[in-house]
Amino acid sequence: MDKLIKKAAQDLALAKNVVALTGAGISVESGIPPFRGKGGLWEKIDPMEYAHINSFMKDPVTVWNVLLKDMKEIIDKAVPNKAHKGLARLEELKKLTTIITQNVDGLHQLAGNSDVIEFHGNFVWQRCMKCNSRCKTSEVDLSCIPPKCTCGGIYRPDCVFFGEMIDPDHLVRSRQAASACDIMLVIGTSVIVEPAAYMPVIAKENGAKIIEINPEKTPLTNSISDYIVMGTAGHTLQNIVNQLEILIES
Ligand SMILES: [Zn+2]
Numbered sequence: 001m002d003k004l005i006k007k008a009a010q011d012l013a014l015a016k017n018v019v020a021l022t023g024a025g026i027s028v029e030s031g032i033p034p035f036r037g038k039g040g041l042w043e044k045i046d047p048m049e050y051a052h053i054n055s056f057m058k059d060p061v062t063v064w065n066v067l068l069k070d071m072k073e074i075i076d077k078a079v080p081n082k083a084h085k086g087l088a089r090l091e092e093l094k095k096l097t098t099i100i101t102q103n104v105d106g107l108h109q110l111a112g113n114s115d116v117i118e119f120h121g122n123f124v125w126q127r128c129m130k131c132n133s134r135c136k137t138s139e140v141d142l143s144c145i146p147p148k149c150t151c152g153g154i155y156r157p158d159c160v161f162f163g164e165m166i167d168p169d170h171l172v173r174s175r176q177a178a179s180a181c182d183i184m185l186v187i188g189t190s191v192i193v194e195p196a197a198y199m200p201v202i203a204k205e206n207g208a209k210i211i212e213i214n215p216e217k218t219p220l221t222n223s224i225s226d227y228i229v230m231g232t233a234g235h236t237l238q239n240i241v242n243q244l245e246i247l248i249e250s
Contacts, residue, residue: 004229005236008211009243011183012095019181020087021199022101022108025188025214026233029081032074032105036193053161060146060154068157069142075105075123076138082234083187084111086241093241093248098177102189102196104159117170117177119196121159128153171195178202183209186225188233190218200224213237 012018024034034040035047045066049055056063080088088111090096098115099108106124108116126135130153140147140155147155160166174195178184184203191197200210204224212220212228213236221228229236 002229002239004227005239005243007227008213008229008240009247011209011211012090012240012244013247015095015183017181018090018096018183018185019177019203019208020090020096020099020185020187021189021191021196022087022099022103022187023189023191023196024103026083027078027081027103027105027107028188029083029232029234030078030105030107032078032103037190047162051162053163056156056161060156064146069145071123071157072137072140072142078105078107080107080111082238083236084108084113086234086237087187088112089241090244093244095244097181098173100174100177100196100199102193104157117174119160119166119170119174121157121167123157123159125158126155127158129156130154134158166195174199175202178208179206181206181208183211185211185213186220187213187237190214191220192218213240 028034035042050063050067084107087096087099087108091113098117099113100117101108102119104120104123106122124137126137126140128149128151131149131151133149135155149155178199179202181203184200186200191200200220201224204210210225212225213233214228215230215232217228
């Protein structure tokens with residue numbers, strides 16, 4: 001048994017209010033490729049050309065064809081992996097209170113977590129740009145591109161495009177959660193994108209322990225993080241939660 005997995009389980013056993021900050025790395029094992037970094041989607045297509053709100057307003061057909069159609073296909077069939085399930089179990093065990101995520105795939109809610117702050121909104125819902133009514137992305141009819149609401153308005157995903165603001169309400173709630181937790185788990189993210197990058201700092205300043213679960217070191221490692229458990233999110237989290245359950249039972 002990895003010493004750090006044991007240590008993380010011991011720390012979680014003592015914790016009362018755990019907050020998780022998650023990024024693309026937690027959903028890779030669900031078949032969702034990351035946007036940033038090596039092999040990421042933004043290496044293949046230019047986000048400023050296809051994921052900017054101005055591009056969508058100007059030419060929704062192209063943005064749907066180049067980006068959104070593929071995203072729908074990938075996210076429609078994605079299911080929670082061992083890491084999402086581990087976090088859901090941590091909530092059942094009355095440890096985890098809130099998840100702050102940079103992901104738009106809705107997999108944390110699907111796994112069973114109840115308080116999920118989605119910084120970038122989500123791709124699970126589409127919103128009509130004319131009447132504002134919503135429709136599940138999985139139920140949107142793509143036989144006509146761009147897909148349209150019964151009122152004739154164009155559907156757009158409920159997530160944040162480049163050039164759009166993050167919901168200020170999400171920021172306020174994230175800051176509150178970060179400042180109130182006693183452990184922050186940073187999972188599958190190198191946290192270089194603001195405002196997510198501030199959350200571990202806020203947690204640390206308020207006395208929380210920061211535990212990273214990442215396959216490799218990040219800018220947080222050896223600075224903000226207390227320690228890093230290196231590995232893939234699913235395997236590592238499953239081991240930590242198993243170990244925690246043994247500690248709780250004994
Ligand atoms: Zn409509």
